[in-house]
Amino acid sequence: MKSWVDLYGEHQWLRGMHDREVANELRAVLRRLSEKPYAALRRDAQSRLVEARAPRSTTVQYTLGRERSGEALLLSELPEPVRDRVALREALLSVLLRFDRSVQRLQELNIMLSGLRLDGTPWALAVHLPHEDRTLGRPQGDREGLGACGHAALHCHVGPTLDVKPKIRVPLPPLRPAQIVEWMISQAIPTPEFEPAPWPGVEAMLHPS
Amino acid sequence: MREPGVAIAGAIARDEGGLAFITCPDLDLRDWLVREVESLVPSDARPFRTSSVAEALGEPNRMALIIPNDEAEVVRDLDACRDQALEPPRTQPIVLFLLRDGDGHHTLALEAPSAWSWAGGSDVDPEALAELDMDAEREAFTAEVGTTPEEWLVPWRSQDVPRTQENFTRAFWAMTLE
Numbered sequence: 001m002k003s004w005v006d007l008y009g010e011h012q013w014l015r016g017m018h019d020r021e022v023a024n025e026l027r028a029v030l031r032r033l034s035e036k037p038y039a040a041l042r043r044d045a046q047s048r049l050v051e052a053r054a055p056r057s058t059t060v061q062y063t064l065g066r067e068r069s070g071e072a073l074l075l076s077e078l079p080e081p082v083r084d085r086v087a088l089r090e091a092l093l094s095v096l097l098r099f100d101r102s103v104q105r106l107q108e109l110n111i112m113l114s115g116l117r118l119d120g121t122p123w124a125l126a127v128h129l130p131h132e133d134r135t136l137g138r139p140q141g142d143r144e145g146l147g148a149c150g151h152a153a154l155h156c157h158v159g160p161t162l163d164v165k166p167k168i169r170v171p172l173p174p175l176r177p178a179q180i181v182e183w184m185i186s187q188a189i190p191t192p193e194f195e196p197a198p199w200p201g202v203e204a205m206l207h208p209s
Numbered sequence: 210m211r212e213p214g215v216a217i218a219g220a221i222a223r224d225e226g227g228l229a230f231i232t233c234p235d236l237d238l239r240d241w242l243v244r245e246v247e248s249l250v251p252s253d254a255r256p257f258r259t260s261s262v263a264e265a266l267g268e269p270n271r272m273a274l275i276i277p278n279d280e281a282e283v284v285r286d287l288d289a290c291r292d293q294a295l296e297p298p299r300t301q302p303i304v305l306f307l308l309r310d311g312d313g314h315h316t317l318a319l320e321a322p323s324a325w326s327w328a329g330g331s332d333v334d335p336e337a338l339a340e341l342d343m344d345a346e347r348e349a350f351t352a353e354v355g356t357t358p359e360e361w362l363v364p365w366r367s368q369d370v371p372r373t374q375e376n377f378t379r380a381f382w383a384m385t386l387e
Contacts, residue, residue: 020241027214027248035252047218047249051339054385060339061385066212068378094374096381110381114374126377137366162372 004148007171011142011153014174015106015132019060019099022106023049025178026062026095030071033185037079038193040185041071041093049095058102063095070094073115073188082191088123091115091188097177098131107131109154109177113184114161125187126157127172127180145169213335218249220331226269226299228287228324229331230317232309239306242335243274246304254301262286265303266293272301280313288321309334347386358383 027046034045045064048071053060065071073091075083096110108131114124130153134141145151152171159168175183182196192198220229231246233239247256254272259265262283265273277283283305294303307313317325351357364370365380 020245024244024248027245031248031252044218044249044251047214048212049214050212051214051335052341052385053339054341054343059385061381063378063381066215068382070374070378092374094378096378098381098385108381110377112374112377124374126374 004152007173008148008153010174011129012132014154014176015129016104017099017106017176018104019051019062019097019101019106022097022099022177023051023062025176026181029178029181030064033181033194038082040073040075040078040189040194042074045071053101058100059107060099060101062097062099064093068094068096070112073113073185075189078189082189082193085191086189087118088188089116089118089120091123093181093184095177095181106177107133109180111177111180111184113188122160124157124159124161125184126162127154127184128157129154213333213338214245214249216333216338217246217335220333221246221250221272221302221304223331224302224329226294227302227331228294228328229302229304229333230328231304231306232314232332232334232337233306234309234336236308238336239276239308243276243306245335246274256304262290266290268301269294269297269299270301273303275303275305277305277307277313280307280311281316284313284316284321284324287327288324291323291327294327309337341385343386350382350386354379358386362387 026049030041030046030049034041034043048065050063051060070092073093075086075088075090078086091113092115094112097106098108099105100107106129109127109129112124112126114122117123130142130144132142142153151169154172154174155169156172157167157169185194186196217231231242233242243258250256250272256272256274257268258274258276260276260278262275265275275283287305347358354361362380362383370376
C-alpha cells in the first residue's frame, strides 16, 4: 500500500506549479510540434494555447485551439517515412488546465488525444487529474473510485472510447502538462522525430563523459 | 472572445519587420509577458532582449524585444529613427513592452506620431484580453448547447453524458461559467 500512498503524495506535490511557467513550457512543445519539416500540428499552434480567467477570480484556465476545439494532428501531411509508422487516420489533441494562480497550484488537468485508427474504429488516450477541491457536490475531491491504486489521482485512460468497459486507468508518474503532451504524441507518432528522450540522449545524460 | 496568444502572434506577424507594442499591467507581469512572447514566436525569429533602440536596429534579422529602462525615451528614440528600420529592411519585428497607462503610452499618444503610425495598430494588452466577459460567454454557451451551464452539468455529473473529447471540453467550460 505504501507505494500507492507515495504516488498519491507525488501527485499532490506535482500540483504546485505556476500557470505561466506551465503555459510557456507547453508553448515550447507545441511550437516544436508545429514547425517543419516534422509538423504534427498546424503552424503556430503555440499561439492557440488560450488563457482565460473570470473577473475578480484567482482561477485561470488554459485551453488549446480556436474556440477550445483542440488541434488536429496533421498525420496525412507528415513526410513519408514518418507517416508510414502512424497507425491512426486522424487524431485531435485537446488540453484543459485549471489553476489557482494565487497559490500557484494546478487544480485540474485533462489532456486528451482521440481519433480513428486506419480501419476507422475509434481510439482514445486521456490523462486526467481531477479537481482537488472537496465540495458539497464532490466531497471526494481527487480521491475518485475505490483507492489510490485502481484510480490514481493522475491517471490515463486508454481505450477505443472512454465509456467502453473495462475502463482502464493507468497510474502515471508526476509528469507536468508539457511532458504529458510529449508522451501522447510519442504514442501516436512512434518515430525518432517525435521521441523527446531518445536512448542515446538518456545515456549521455546518465553518463556524461 | 479575442484570444491573447493569437492577438500577440497577429500583432507581431502583421508587418514583417514592423513595430508592435505589448502592454503590461505591472513590472512583475512584464517579465512573464516577455517570456510568453519568446515562447510564442517561431524559432527562426531568434528573439533577443534589449533595452536599447540602437541595439534593436542593429539586428534587422532577429526579433528585438525592447524592455525599456526609460519608456518615454525609448518611444522618442523609435519615433525619431523609423527610417533606419527601412534600410536595410528588417525581416523581424521590434516588440516594445510598455506599462499600461505608463510614460511610454503617454509619450506615444502625445509626442510620437511616427512610432504610432509605424506600429499601425499592433498594440496588444494580453492580460486584458484574457479576462472573460462572463455574461457574453454564458449567453454563447446557452445559444450553442440549448441549456445553461448549470443545467448541462447535472447529467454530466451523474455520468449520463458520454465521456467524449467534445463533452469533456464542454464540461470544463460549463464549470468555468457556472
